Amino acid sequence: MVELVGGVASAVVLFGFTWWAPLVLVAAWSATHWLLRESGVWRDRNTAEVRSAQRHADYAYQLAVEPAAAKELRLFGLAGWAVQRFTDRRRRLFELQYKATRLRERPMIWCLLIVAAANALVFWALGSAAADGRLELDRLVVFAQVAVGVSMIAFGGLNWVLDGAAAPVVAVQRLKPAMAPAGALGTGRRAESAGPTAGAAATDRAVRDPVGRGAVGIRIRDLTFSYPRSGRPVFDGLELTIPAGSSLAVVGQNGAGKTTLAKLLCRLYDPDAGSIEVDGADLRDLPVDGWRTRVAAVFQDFLRLELPLRDNVAPAGAPDADILAALADAGAGGLAELDTRLATGYEGGTELSGGQWQRVALARALCAVRQGAGLVLLDEPTAQLDVRGEAAIFDRILAATRDVTTILISHRFSTVRHADQICVLERGRVVELGSHDELMALGGRYHTMFGLQAQRFVAEVDEEGMSYDTL
Numbered sequence: 001m002v003e004l005v006g007g008v009a010s011a012v013v014l015f016g017f018t019w020w021a022p023l024v025l026v027a028a029w030s031a032t033h034w035l036l037r038e039s040g041v042w043r044d045r046n047t048a049e050v051r052s053a054q055r056h057a058d059y060a061y062q063l064a065v066e067p068a069a070a071k072e073l074r075l076f077g078l079a080g081w082a083v084q085r086f087t088d089r090r091r092r093l094f095e096l097q098y099k100a101t102r103l104r105e106r107p108m109i110w111c112l113l114i115v116a117a118a119n120a121l122v123f124w125a126l127g128s129a130a131a132d133g134r135l136e137l138d139r140l141v142v143f144a145q146v147a148v149g150v151s152m153i154a155f156g157g158l159n160w161v162l163d164g165a166a167a168p169v170v171a172v173q174r175l176k177p178a179m180a181p182a183g184a185l186g187t188g189r190r191a192e193s194a195g196p197t198a199g200a201a202a203t204d205r206a207v208r209d210p211v212g213r214g215a216v217g218i219r220i221r222d223l224t225f226s227y228p229r230s231g232r233p234v235f236d237g238l239e240l241t242i243p244a245g246s247s248l249a250v251v252g253q254n255g256a257g258k259t260t261l262a263k264l265l266c267r268l269y270d271p272d273a274g275s276i277e278v279d280g281a282d283l284r285d286l287p288v289d290g291w292r293t294r295v296a297a298v299f300q301d302f303l304r305l306e307l308p309l310r311d312n313v314a315p316a317g318a319p320d321a322d323i324l325a326a327l328a329d330a331g332a333g334g335l336a337e338l339d340t341r342l343a344t345g346y347e348g349g350t351e352l353s354g355g356q357w358q359r360v361a362l363a364r365a366l367c368a369v370r371q372g373a374g375l376v377l378l379d380e381p382t383a384q385l386d387v388r389g390e391a392a393i394f395d396r397i398l399a400a401t402r403d404v405t406t407i408l409i410s411h412r413f414s415t416v417r418h419a420d421q422i423c424v425l426e427r428g429r430v431v432e433l434g435s436h437d438e439l440m441a442l443g444g445r446y447h448t449m450f451g452l453q454a455q456r457f458v459a460e461v462d463e464e465g466m467s468y469d470t471l
């Protein structure tokens, strides 16, 4: 807008020289603007193909230069592959952009010719007036400046700003289907935006106190779920009851659906059929945000914020006393000052090991419990800890979460066995459920899996002077 006013003001001042000069320039720049718009100058670099190539190129760049992937790229001898991938993706992007640019070669030439001709005419008139002595030097300089300034009408004006704003609008429109309320997208609906006002069904249901406090009891009834665009159900008739305040360990082979269960409990997705009840209320009846304040989760790919330790433990804020206590419970007391940034790229920053990061993630969940969370979901929370560290920390975690409901997903049976109940998932259903002793006595899948894993630890157990029973 400022540029548009500037361009018009320049044209008005140029009237002081001669009436036709501003008209010629405004006409030339307007024609240029129109030509570029019609030829798709603002569109053809933003096609789905170019955007996709841009994404691939950006990712290849990140893979090639960012530290996260560096370790494994070097370890697996993939440096050449990463560089080649970067080169290929960049080349593809540039080819598409070049093609898009060539498409408007002719309109570009026309624009250049029109603008050059109009400016040549005006500057020739200014020059000849100065040569004839009809124009003083000071007036010549001002008129030359405003003649250039008229171009702002085309390239700094309101239309230009609106064109720039159009790209994000298109992006938001593309996201709309994915952000549609639960129920609008068929199977495997995402629940990200499914708040209490999303969808008539939700508004029809009685919405009860969404937040509450204390441990939550969970009942899963005949639950069926498939991921969007995936024909194969992860769960098919899942039944499970988790009493308030108890701890449940979930075990099963890779792909059995353990993490999916955690995601459903966080309401990242809604079931296709059946229900999840929380203290007797259908989870879909609760406001998503309210429910999520009651859930503390540590996923396998937990968040690592390049922020001070304090913000990593309590991103939404908490008293320092709670943060320090949570860190101590997670075995991360004395790891760093709360103000220390957990990234070496910053002054005074520090980098943590994998296991230390995992302790920070655990502290985040434990801190959330102190702030009122009633359900703790731990998805392989100790996978990066050494066996001794894990055994010690899990007892502390159970102690810190004894007043809330805890669901632990783990492949480590030494951890699993401490839970009140253990459920074995297979083919989308619970095939065994009971305490460690009950399942060992049953002699079924849990017994077999526990036995297999215990054998692997025998050597370590001998070294540590621990007995099989203490595993």
Ligand SMILES: Nc1ncnc2c1ncn2[C@@H]1O[C@H](COP(=O)(O)OP(=O)(O)OP(=O)(O)O)[C@@H](O)[C@H]1O
Residues within 6 Å of the ligand: 227, 228, 230, 234, 252, 253, 254, 255, 256, 257, 258, 259, 260, 261
């Ligand atoms: N975002 C997704 N989209 C489509 N399918 C998915 C998605 N996430 C997981 N799946 C599929 O759902 C099934 C269950 O995956 P899930 O991650 O829940 O298993 P898991 O028991 O946690 O496995 P693991 O022990 O390897 O962590 C798998 O077959 C997997 O391929």
